[in-house]
Amino acid sequence: MSVSKICCIGAGYVGGPTMAMIAHKCPNIDVKVVDINETRIAQWNSDTLPIYEPGLDEIVKGCRGKNLTFTTEIDAAIKEADMIFISVNTPTKTFGVGAGRAANLEYVEKCARRIAEVAEGHKIVVEKSTLPVRTAEAVKRILSNASNGSTFDVLSNPEFLAEGTAIEDLLDPDRVLIGGERKEAIQELVDVYAHWVPTDRILTTNLWSSELSKLTANAFLAQRVSSINAISALCEATEADVDEVAAAIGTDSRIGPKFLKASVGFGGSCFQKDILNLVYLCEYFGLPEVAQYWEQVVRMNDYQKERFVSRMVRTMFNTVSDKKIAIWGFAFKKDTNDTRESAAIYVVRDLLLEKARVCIYDPQVTKQQVIQELEYVLSEGDNGISPAKRELIDNHVTFASSCEEASSDAHAIAVLTEWDEFAEVDFGKIHDSMKKPAFVFDGRNRLKQKNLVDSGFEYHGIGF
Ligand SMILES: NC(=O)C1=CN([C@@H]2O[C@H](COP(=O)(O)OP(=O)(O)OC[C@H]3O[C@@H](n4cnc5c(N)ncnc54)[C@H](O)[C@@H]3O)[C@@H](O)[C@H]2O)C=CC1
Ligand SMILES: O=C(O)[C@H]1O[C@H](OP(=O)(O)OP(=O)(O)OC[C@H]2O[C@@H](n3ccc(=O)[nH]c3=O)[C@H](O)[C@@H]2O)[C@H](O)[C@@H](O)[C@@H]1O
Secondary structure, eight states: OOOOEEEEEOOSTTHHHHHHHHHHHOTTSEEEEEOSOHHHHHHHTSSSOSSOOTTHHHHHHHHBTTTEEEESOHHHHHHHOSEEEEOOOOOBOOSSTTTTTSBOOHHHHHHHHHHHHHOOSEEEEEEOSOOOTTHHHHHHHHHTTOTTOOEEEEEEOOOOOOTTSHHHHHHSOSOEEEEOSOHHHHHHHHHHHTTTSOGGGEEEEOHHHHHHHHHHHHHHHHHHHHHHHHHHHHHHHHTOOHHHHHHHHHTSTTTOSTTOOOOSOOOSSSHHHHHHHHHHHHHHTTOHHHHHHHHHHHHHHHHHHHHHHHHHHHHTTTOOTTOEEEEEOOSSSTTOOOOTTOHHHHHHHHHHHTTOEEEEEOSSOOHHHHHHHHHHHHOOGGGOOOHHHHHHHHHHEEEOSSHHHHHTTOSEEEEOSOOGGGGGSOHHHHHHTSOSSOEEEETTSOSOHHHHHHTTOEEEOSOO
16 A cells, blocks of 8 residues: 555644645645644745745645645545554743743644544554654544544654755755554655655654654764854953864864854754753763753853853943944754744843944844743743843844844844855945944854955954
């Protein structure tokens, strides 16, 4: 039997692009992406998709209405599918046992219960969400109580795409990982990917290795960023240059050149949450030394963000109060509109607490999204946001529609996302429009220091 109908529960940053790619590469498979969020489904069915991702529009618009459907009719899609992906969010728990560390598995469990309730016949259930190792055990137990006597295989197929390059990553993945128990079920999923991925890049393992490999991959990637960021602090104290150090060590083929870009700190919805989840798991399994080892990666990242703001304040004569600061970029990396856990949130928060006035420009992030992030980060638990903090958002945050507009009359520019367009502006003109001395704090080391210094700026990058 080969798969002819797929249902994916969760139309987010992973469910949307991955299912669009399967529909694009497998014209004989009917793919339905379902979600409880009506607005999100309406956006997937509109001209403006809910996610900005280079190349995504073409693929979605090419398959939509043919073999790719976005719908809120969850039960019907579960019933007719041979294979059901669970691709819902697994955020860090904010309450109860494991708060601040453990993954909140509420949404995954609800999906498993829904499948158990409405499925008929045999289904292959695929964990696409990032999950703690041994989650499949719980999923299998829930499914074993199915209302209609249905039977199930459970597979783990974690996703490794990065935002901003999702389509490239899906088209040409380093590997596809499939964990499972029954060979025939694993093969069904291998056959789907084999439509476009060379079979030697489709790895199969047991369920638990697959679940744990995803958390481990993210932990290793984040660890590289924290490692180079730790060295960036030492570079600033010693006149070494972190980009030179990264290039020098990256030529060692055992280390490799990728993921060694020092920055204001890593962001995104997953690195921090997945490492904290790993830390929680290690503690749960009685391995406190291992937990502490990984926790340090997140601590170093927090330190990097704090250090960036302290350096700004110190350099600007120990006060930024009432000074206008242009914020270039709010997304957690370029080529995405995603702001989840973006370093910019914390940098802007700390600048606001120093009473600076910030003017934000990001080519893809909406004003409403920035305000939501700031309200959340400035809130005090269940008490919400205090009048003093509300005043900071209302009176100290403005928005611009270009780098030039954000920087006009500003004391400093803080570059927080590496958008390509930031390197292409007329720095001479921008310098002329700013207060002097005009500072640039480049949290991404993407602007050319020499050009900026030639234009009259006082330039401060990361790690030199
Ligand atoms: N964002 C990324 O680049 C990557 C994320 N992941 C993992 O993939 C998973 C999904 O992440 P994102 O797509 O970013 O999340 P997301 O928050 O963008 O999307 C999740 C969607 O699931 C929906 N949902 C939640 N409960 C539901 C239910 N019971 N029934 C139907 N729909 C439901 C939500 O409404 C939401 O639209 C997470 O576990 C994440 O760790 C893995 C690789 C990359
Ligand atoms: O599980 C996930 O969600 C995904 O997490 C990351 O992807 P993503 O967070 O989208 O983007 P990355 O390119 O990994 O960047 C993460 C953060 O690290 C920062 N970073 C990255 C690389 C680097 O050298 N320096 C650096 O500061 C980026 O600016 C960004 O803020 C992983 O790269 C994906 O493989 C994984 O699937």
